[in-house]
Amino acid sequence: xxxxxxxxxxxxxxxxxxxxxxxxxxxxxxxxxxxxxxxxxxxxxxxxxxxxxxxxxxxxxxxxxxxxxxxxxxxxxxxxxxxxxxxxxxxxxxxxxxxxxxxxxxxxxxxxxxxxxxxxxxxxxxxxxxxxxxxxxxxxxxxxxxxxxxxxxxxxxxxxxxxxxxxxxxxxxxxxxxxxxxx
Amino acid sequence: xxxxxxxxxxxxxxxxxxxxxxxxxxxxxxxxxxxxxxxxxxxxxxxxxxxxxxxxxxxxxxxxxxxxxxxxxxxxxxxxxxxxxxxxxxxxxxxxxxxxxxxxxxxxxxxxxxxxxxxxxxxxxxxxxxxxxxxxxxxxxxxxxxxxxxxxxxxxxxxxxxxxxxxxxxxxxxxxxxxxxxxxx
Numbered sequence: 001x002x003x004x005x006x007x008x009x010x011x012x013x014x015x016x017x018x019x020x021x022x023x024x025x026x027x028x029x030x031x032x033x034x035x036x037x038x039x040x041x042x043x044x045x046x047x048x049x050x051x052x053x054x055x056x057x058x059x060x061x062x063x064x065x066x067x068x069x070x071x072x073x074x075x076x077x078x079x080x081x082x083x084x085x086x087x088x089x090x091x092x093x094x095x096x097x098x099x100x101x102x103x104x105x106x107x108x109x110x111x112x113x114x115x116x117x118x119x120x121x122x123x124x125x126x127x128x129x130x131x132x133x134x135x136x137x138x139x140x141x142x143x144x145x146x147x148x149x150x151x152x153x154x155x156x157x158x159x160x161x162x163x164x165x166x167x168x169x170x171x172x173x174x175x176x177x178x179x180x181x182x183x
Numbered sequence: 184x185x186x187x188x189x190x191x192x193x194x195x196x197x198x199x200x201x202x203x204x205x206x207x208x209x210x211x212x213x214x215x216x217x218x219x220x221x222x223x224x225x226x227x228x229x230x231x232x233x234x235x236x237x238x239x240x241x242x243x244x245x246x247x248x249x250x251x252x253x254x255x256x257x258x259x260x261x262x263x264x265x266x267x268x269x270x271x272x273x274x275x276x277x278x279x280x281x282x283x284x285x286x287x288x289x290x291x292x293x294x295x296x297x298x299x300x301x302x303x304x305x306x307x308x309x310x311x312x313x314x315x316x317x318x319x320x321x322x323x324x325x326x327x328x329x330x331x332x333x334x335x336x337x338x339x340x341x342x343x344x345x346x347x348x349x350x351x352x353x354x355x356x357x358x359x360x361x362x363x364x365x366x367x368x
Contacts, residue, residue: 015225018226019223019225019226020225020226021220024219025212029207032211033207033367036205036207036208037207040256046208050211053207053211053215054214054215054218057215058215058218058219058224061219061224061225064224119198120198120199120201131200139196140199167195170195171195174195176194176195
């Protein structure tokens with residue numbers, strides 16, 4: 001964002017007041033990268049991710065007049081996206097959320113071998129939703145625990161504990177030896 | 184990854200870093216914008232797309248699935264648009280010249296228009312076509328299948344529409360674009 005460009009809250013207010021598409025364009029440019037990346041990681045499907053981001057913007061802009069500014073716009077948008085992602089996932093066939101997958105052959109990921117992207121992608125795809133959301137937001141998208149908590153509607157402490165469990169789940173799924181106890 | 188512990192976390196972080204980038208589909212903004220305009224959440228405003236194009240309007244028109252377009256195409260189905268400006272059909276031809284292969288560039292071009300509050304609709308056409316003549320359907324001859332894609336735009340004047348057509352990636356790379364003004368019905 002250049003100094004001359006309005007901040008996110010101003011853009012939201014402009015959209016609510018005038019429906020100016022240029023304000024939407026600026027917001028879209030700032031946040032759609034994160035939203036789409038998150039949706040793609042959480043849904044494992046680009047088409048579904050596209051639908052999720054589309055619906056997120058539609059819901060957010062329709063609610064722009066009710067945005068109070070207490071939260072960051074990015075966190076607000078992510079919260080809406082998460083809700084939509086959950087709806088889309090619920091519409092899918094049931095998954096065994098707590099099953100611990102055997103994604104990699106035993107020994108496939110050795111200390112000498114970095115985790116391959118495909119292994120991580122597969123592991124994330126199989127990860128229970130409650131862990132995956134926190135891991136994707138925190139470890140991949142770089143959100144703080146406060147931001148994760150705001151987006152998911154949970155306490156920061158819950159975000160921390162879910163992250164620890166999510167990482168533990170990933171380690172097991174990827175056969176990464178556990179060298180230490182978390183937090 | 185800063186509130187967990189050492190080596191195994193480093194390796195998880197390396198794994199995350201190796202994940203491929205996820206790029207936003209180029210046509211997504213236009214699709215969202217269209218929905219927001221149709222829902223009345225956003226309103227089109229006059230603006231400058233190019234230095235000499237003030238008040239350019241582009242409306243979205245949907246075609247029925249499978250609409251066949253040839254040298255003489257059957258009447259397109261018009262739908263409600265967000266503008267009363269004249270509408271223009273841009274036919275993008277392939278053949279010996281440049282091909283309409285760069286879908287991403289066209290999406291980006293359309294997205295740029297849409298980003299300024301205008302909607303635009305277009306599609307790439309399949310190479311396979313059916314020719315219907317005298318009540319008989321046959322596989323179209325190669326000469327009939329040079330049409331590679333189309334756009335429908337609205338513009339305040341033919342000059343503006345021509346400028347839009349000339350700005351398309353296809354035209355800028357030397358491809359042939361034929362423009363028709365759609366007669367109001």
